[in-house]
Amino acid sequence: MSSATTTDASHAAPAGEHGHGHQYPFLAHHFDTPVHQFDSAKLGMWIFIATEILMFGGLFVAYGIFRGQEPEMFRMAHERLDRIMGAVNTVVLLFSSLTAALAVRQSQVGDRKGTTRWLVITLICAVIFLVVKFFEYQHKFHDGLLPGHYFQAHLQQFAHHGHVLPQRAHMFFALYFMMTGLHGVHVLIGMGVLSWVLKQNLDGKISKQFFTPVEIGALYWHLVDLVWIYLFPLLYLVG
């Protein structure tokens, strides 16, 4: 369904110069038009997002089943999480989603400096998120609030204001570390993706006509935000 002139331009390319026979240096030779390439990238990314939702879904289902069966244990165990730190990280991630969206917006209007600025701010937010998470994890380790086999917070020497947790609370912390851990890995990968997008932008490969890397990278970052939007109330705000 390509326009006749684009096809002609492609055919006019010298043999061996795949995809460079037309006026779009960013257009891969197996796509007819820039919009064809852009739509394909976005479709692929959304299918990937669906698989990511289903991967986290396994953990959400485990959470739902265990919480349904041991609601009181979940309530007691979650009180050991710091909801202020959780809320701070929520705000940081929501803000980083805004800045990622602004980076896309600036790339759409061809503002290279603006794109760079918002990408850098997004990356700084990611670092802040991980630093807060580091201090949270460190505190949990110190209090014996570890998953499964390593859980010790049911022992008297780990009593918190004179209270010990039921030993079954090892399940809550197994879920806590797996869910926030998998999410944390996604934050790290997202930082890698956005750094690569930043480099593409600094190298001048992003333009008003071709902002696909910014758009797709931001979609991944929004997914990281989406997962956290559910993790925060489920882990930090149990009844």
Place this chain on the structure above:
Amino acid sequence: MMSTATSEHTSDHAHADDHDNGEVHAHVSSPLFMIAIFAALIVLTVITVAVSYVDLGAANTLVAMIIATTKAALVATFFMHLKGDKAIHTIILLGALLFLGIFLGLSNDDLSTRTRVDIDNGARVLERTGAAAPGGLPVFTPPAAPAGAAPAAGAAGHH
């Protein structure tokens, strides 16, 4: 910057975006609008934290999930540009959520109607008799648990 020589293109390219030259034309949102969406997300976060301090019983979780879903919908619709985008992207997202719902619903239906967990030792027991349920993994016991110290909520005074 790319060449803008597109005027010679004829318009036989029928695309949903009603642009006829095959180039990507973004639906650019205004920064102020995006900041307004962010403000709404922050307000919802404050509400969900505030509500968590009020004891509504089982409704607490329901309210938290409704607020989280509203936030997720705002992010997906406006930051992820589902609004004004091709419908297939929304269908893919909703499809993933549909199958997640089936996964959660049927798994929970199965497990919650067969056995329950004995809070004292974590063993799965039969709903009617309280006897240990057949099958499953052996009950895990963390090391050096003082006998009888674990069960009650906030049972402090052992030792």
